[in-house]
Amino acid sequence: MARDTTGEANGAGGAGGGGGDDPGVTLRAAQDQFIACWGKMGSAWGISRTMAEVHALLFITGEPMCTDDIMERLQISRGNASMSIRALLDWGVVARAHRRGDRKEYFKAEQDVWAMFRAIVRERMKREADPALVSLHEIRDLTSGVDSSKRKGRRRGGRDGVREGGIADETAARIMAHNQRLDEMLKFFETVQTLTDRFVSPSGRGLQIAASILGKAAS
Amino acid sequence: MARDTTGEANGAGGAGGGGGDDPGVTLRAAQDQFIACWGKMGSAWGISRTMAEVHALLFITGEPMCTDDIMERLQISRGNASMSIRALLDWGVVARAHRRGDRKEYFKAEQDVWAMFRAIVRERMKREADPALVSLHEIRDLTSGVDSSKRKGRRRGGRDGVREGGIADETAARIMAHNQRLDEMLKFFETVQTLTDRFVSPSGRGLQIAASILGKAAS
DNA sequence: TATGGATTTCAATCATTTCTGAAACATAGT
């Protein structure tokens, strides 16, 4: 008796196999687990679970899919699917695709893992680290005027600064320590930013190779 | 008339200054902004906002503080403060401190920015990336048996594999593509992990210097 | 420019995470 009539729609072209450990079923299970894993990772890293799942689906199947395919496979609403896809397009990890004689839009994931992570790092930097760096600079500027090492000549009345020992002195010392901490932090962020910029740049491929080699070289 | 009796408790030893652009007030404002900024960053990166704020407070003041100081300054509950502190201790970015003749526990933040980030990266890896890598390997193993390139001799009846053209062939091809994608991903993660391990290791200081130089060198 | 399918938007709803506060628990000193 024919055991290979399970008929599950596999990706785009239904290609089922046989019975219990049917390769088609196994593949589907592996895909599902990958999607779940990726979704979990995403939410641990501040990306909405669904968005990560949509990406995982497109990446792991490698097939272009339309909104309805995604809704169906992931059991999510149209609105959610639409928003997730849009976000993935914005991030640049998913691209539009079309099929002859079909008005629907299809979507496919970037397949190069390194390119994918470069895109992710680039976007996260742009959205979170860069604004933070700006704020940090603003905060640093707040206490530039009162730092005795670089104060501007402003001196009201004659008694507002570091003079006449004790209390004011202590505040000045605290401000200097504060500024030092902030400066160290800023230096750190700037180093990271430079490194990152280089990694995500078009020629970032060079760094990728460097990382590969570094990663493999003897411990 | 004495204008320096504002009496705001500045860090540990109250040292207020004068009136409008009082350095003490400015410092406080800068600290508050830093705390807010750090909190925002934290939550964008999957760390609870309060936990990040507690850390920011301890880092930017540089003073050891007790639970009550933190509650007071951040306007949070005792439970929240306690849990956040505990988590920061677990992460290794905050250490206990004591004062002679005081039963209370005080806490102070690691002041070396690089050491701090090494600790953060180490923990996040341990908690999120490593388990993900394990799952990824498990998922990869699901489809090892059915990949014709490395199938184990199991062959039931004589007709379960890539033979008899068409349908089964297509599934086999899909599985091979799937495995390739997973393998690429795994290789990527392993490279990143090796790199990271090296960065966070006791001798990671070397990499820090390398990064500093790389970050500064001409673009 | 009318038509009909595809896509996007958004207020309302739902789920998850975080926070509170008071009670339970620890521990040092008496």
Add this chain to the structure above:
DNA sequence: ACTATGTTTCAGAAATGATTGAAATCCATA
């Protein structure tokens, strides 16, 4: 053992973030 002081836990409350679904919008075609 008892008290005083400090710390942790945890069930429910509050806040935050994600999801839905139906209406509005868009757009290629005739």
